[in-house]
Amino acid sequence: MVNQQFSFAVHILTVLAVTRRVVDSRTLARSVNTNPVVVRRLLLVLRAAGLIETQAGKNGGAQLARDPRRITLLQIYDAVDPRPVLALNERKAARHCFVSCNIKTVMALIADGAEAAVRKHLRGITLHRLQRKIRRS
Amino acid sequence: MVNQQFSFAVHILTVLAVTRRVVDSRTLARSVNTNPVVVRRLLLVLRAAGLIETQAGKNGGAQLARDPRRITLLQIYDAVDPRPVLALNERKAARHCFVSCNIKTVMALIADGAEAAVRKHLRGITLHRLQRKIRRS
DNA sequence: TTAAGTGTAATAAACACAATTACAGTTTTC
DNA sequence: GAAAACTGTAATTGTGTTTATTACACTTAA
Numbered sequence: 060m061v062n063q064q065f066s067f068a069v070h071i072l073t074v075l076a077v078t079r080r081v082v083d084s085r086t087l088a089r090s091v092n093t094n095p096v097v098v099r100r101l102l103l104v105l106r107a108a109g110l111i112e113t114q115a116g117k118n119g120g121a122q123l124a125r126d127p128r129r130i131t132l133l134q135i136y137d138a139v140d141p142r143p144v145l146a147l148n149e150r151k152a153a154r155h156c157f158v159s160c161n162i163k164t165v166m167a168l169i170a171d172g173a174e175a176a177v178r179k180h181l182r183g184i185t186l187h188r189l190q191r192k193i194r195r196s
Numbered sequence: 197m198v199n200q201q202f203s204f205a206v207h208i209l210t211v212l213a214v215t216r217r218v219v220d221s222r223t224l225a226r227s228v229n230t231n232p233v234v235v236r237r238l239l240l241v242l243r244a245a246g247l248i249e250t251q252a253g254k255n256g257g258a259q260l261a262r263d264p265r266r267i268t269l270l271q272i273y274d275a276v277d278p279r280p281v282l283a284l285n286e287r288k289a290a291r292h293c294f295v296s297c298n299i300k301t302v303m304a305l306i307a308d309g310a311e312a313a314v315r316k317h318l319r320g321i322t323l324h325r326l327q328r329k330i331r332r333s
Numbered sequence: 334t335t336a337a338g339t340g341t342a343a344t345a346a347a348c349a350c351a352a353t354t355a356c357a358g359t360t361t362t363c
Numbered sequence: 364g365a366a367a368a369c370t371g372t373a374a375t376t377g378t379g380t381t382t383a384t385t386a387c388a389c390t391t392a393a
Contacts, residue, residue: 061279061283062283063283063284063285065282065283066282066283066284066285066303067285069299069303069306070285070295070296070299070303073295073299074293074295074296077294077295089290089293090290090293090295090296091285091287091296092285092287092288092289092290092296093287132306144281144310144314145202145203145314146199146200146202146203147200147203148200148203148204148207148228148229150228150229150230151229152229153226153227153229156211156226156227157214157330158207158210158211158214158227158330159207159211159227159228159229161330161333162206162207162210162330164333165326165329165330165333166203166206166207168329169206169269169317169318169321172317173281173314173317173318176313176314176316176317177281177282177310177313177314179313180306180309180310180313181306181310184306189302192302192305193294193295193298193299193302196298196301196302
């Protein structure tokens with residue numbers, strides 16, 4: 060299955076940015092249309108990345124830890140640490156084949172370039188900008 | 197991306213570019229370290245994209261259909277048509293939630309941007325350049 | 334003290350991919 | 364024209380990844 064954690068995380072953080080209050084995992088889960096436990100697991104990694112704060116107990120939940128102007132999509136991307144955009148063939152090479160023995164290094168460079176391109180794109184978008192776009196729609 | 201078809205395809209085409217001969221699926225499969233049927237299925241899509249020609253029967257196999265200088269990684273990427281680099285949440289929105297109702301459009305724009313960035317990167321690399329890199333390594 | 338949350342483990346279900354088997358069809362070569 | 368060596372392709376199985384679900388200990392506010 061395709062990993063949707065980045066999508067989930069952006070969605071959750073946008074809700075928190077818009078509401079500016081503590082929101083519980085059940086409410087967030089309904090917005091994303093997934094299970095509260097899935098949300099809570101995601102909240103843990105977002106908290107580890109310093110993007111949100113959580114509170115246990117009654118009236119607990121999550122809220123943004125900083126100004127949405129200072130949260131980029133790249134920070135969210137790094138927090139959830141998704142799989143690389145281009146998957147490499149990790150099996151061992153056929154020793155007798157020249158291409159097989161050397162393609163891995165070259166492909167890794169290409170994948171790194173693709174990754175860098177995506178990261179550059181995401182670095183240019185803040186949560187605040189996203190929030191404004193949503194409001195205008 | 198989750199699947200390795202792009203990696204497999206680049207590998208296969210590099211072998212064909214280096215050998216400049218008809219190569220059968222069993223040989224290609226050994227180089228990639230996978231199953232000949234997996235290779236043959238990939239060869240079909242590469243042929244459909246006009247990148248290779250195949251020949252059935254004895255001494256059959258695949259060969260490049262054009263100069264490696266005129267094959268870009270983007271063409272290979274498009275041929276195998278991998279899943280998007282950023283996975284969107286495709287479930288239906290929670291009607292009562294403003295963010296939920298509008299995030300999809302915005303996320304789609306972000307994903308499109310990421311896709312475009314990767315495509316731009318891949319468009320700049322030819323099979324010929326790859327081949328030369330491999331030779332030098 | 335109770336209600337309403339989080340944190341977290343364990344397990345099941347869903348899904349995507351790749352591997353494998355099997356065999357019909359094609360083409361070369363002898 | 365028969366055999367050998369391929370491709371094309373369907374069907375099925377195996378494997379790993381991701382999400383969903385259940386359960387419950389722990390925390391906090393009212």
